[in-house]
Amino acid sequence: MTAVAPSLLAADYLNLGAEVEKMAAAGADYLHFDVMDGHFVPNLTFGIDMVAQIAAKSPIPLDVHLMLANPEKYIEAFAKAGAAIISVHIEACPHIHATLQAIKKTGAKAGVVLNPGTPAESLTAVLQEADLILQMTVNPGFGGQSFIPETLENIKKLAKWRDQHSYNYLLEVDGGINEQTAEIAKQAGVDILVAGSYLFKHANPLKAIANMKK
Ligand code: DX5
Ligand code: ZN
Numbered sequence: 001m002t003a004v005a006p007s008l009l010a011a012d013y014l015n016l017g018a019e020v021e022k023m024a025a026a027g028a029d030y031l032h033f034d035v036m037d038g039h040f041v042p043n044l045t046f047g048i049d050m051v052a053q054i055a056a057k058s059p060i061p062l063d064v065h066l067m068l069a070n071p072e073k074y075i076e077a078f079a080k081a082g083a084a085i086i087s088v089h090i091e092a093c094p095h096i097h098a099t100l101q102a103i104k105k106t107g108a109k110a111g112v113v114l115n116p117g118t119p120a121e122s123l124t125a126v127l128q129e130a131d132l133i134l135q136m137t138v139n140p141g142f143g144g145q146s147f148i149p150e151t152l153e154n155i156k157k158l159a160k161w162r163d164q165h166s167y168n169y170l171l172e173v174d175g176g177i178n179e180q181t182a183e184i185a186k187q188a189g190v191d192i193l194v195a196g197s198y199l200f201k202h203a204n205p206l207k208a209i210a211n212m213k214k
Contacts, residue, residue: 001213002182002186002190002191002192002193002212002213003029003030003191003192003193003213004027004028004029004030004192004193004195004199004209004212004213005028005029005030005031005032005063005172005192005193005194005195006023006028006031006032006194006195006196006199006200006205007032007033007034007143007174007194007195007196007199008020008031008032008033008034008046008054008196009032009034009045009143009196010143010144010196010197010199010200010201011200012200016054017057019200020054020057020058021059022205023060023199023205024058024059024060025206026199026205026206026208026209027206027209027210027213028060028199028209029060029061029192030060030061030062030063030084030085030192031054031058031060031061031062031063032063032065032174032194032196033046033051033054033062033063033064033065033083034046034065034067035047035051035064035065035066035067035068035074035078036067036068036140036141037067037068037069039068039069040067040068040069040089040091040092041067041140041141042141043141043142048074048077048078048081049081051064051078051081051082051083052080052081052082055081055082055083056082061084061085062082062083062084062085063083063084063085063087063111063172063192063194064078064083064085064086064087065087065111065113065134065174065194066078066086066087066088066089067089067140067141068088068092069092070092071088071089071092071093071099072088072093072095072098072099072102075088075099075102075103075106075108076106078108079103079106079107079108080106083108084108084109085108085109085110085111085131085132086103086106086108086109086110086111087110087111087112087113087132087134088100088103088111088112088113089112089113089114089115089140090112090113090114090118090122090123091115091118093112096112096123096126097125097126097129100112100126100129100130101129104129104131109131109132110129110130110131110132111130111131111132111133111134111172112126112130112132112133112134113133113134113135113136113140113174114133114134114135114136114154115136115139115140116136116137116138116139116148116150116151118154119154120153120154120157120158120161121157123158127158127161127162127165127167127169128167130167130169131168131169131170132169132170132171132172132192133158133169133170133171133172134172134173134174134194135151135152135154135155135158135171135172135173135174136151136173136174136175137151137152137173137174137175137176137177137181137185138174138175138176139175140174140175143196143197144196144197145175145176146176147175147176147177147178147181148175148176149184151173152173152184152185152188155171155173155185155188155189155190156188156189158171158189159171159188159189160189162189170191170192171189171190171191171192172190172191172192172193172194173185173190173192173193173194174194175194177193177194177195177198177212178195178198179198179208179211179212182195182212193212195212
């Protein structure tokens with residue numbers, strides 16, 4: 001079954017505890033946490049202490065998406081804060097093989113992220129190392145953008161390579177996911193759907209998550 005990870009970027013920050021509870025009660029499998037540095041992406045968001053406070057209380061695991069230059073500097077801190085999955089962008093990591101190994105050494109699952117313009121082939125040497133591959137289906141930096149369907153070509157290739165070579169990575173998509181785009185992404189082979197605005201603005205997230213998982 002497909003897993004769903006609501007992105008806290010779209011939550012009501014004045015009621016974060018209640019927002020986390022609401023998504024967990026609605027059947028979310030992970031909480032997706034967007035960390036932005038105003039440098040790798042043109043926006044700023046949350047940091048380590050916020051992850052730590054939420055991880056201490058959250059009934060579901062934290063999926064931490066690092067949109068940072070030099071993300072390797074922060075791996076240990078986010079792992080100590082309680083991140084279950086830590087994902088870094090291939091475009092920000094000249095030593096991606098070593099970085100994925102460094103993530104796994106902390107006990108967290110190691111994810112690698114592809115921007116819409118980055119070919120799936122850029123990961124061929126690390127497919128064995130990755131626990132998760134996150135395909136951006138919008139340009140990273142902001143919530144509420146429109147899904148870019150061409151990005152699913154990467155997902156299809158990665159799903160095919162996983163079948164052919166028995167790799168173990170999970171496939172995740174992030175950006176512009178709603179019930180319709182979730183359906184197309186699932187057909188392409190996705191295991192985890194990240195959705196921000198769609199779920200947090202939805203009147204009935206329980207129903208929306210159940211539909212996305214079908
Ligand atoms: C964008 C973030 C996403 C964002 C998705 O850079 O990585 O996780 O929250 O938001 P929606 O679902 O609104 O496109
Ligand atoms: Zn994200």
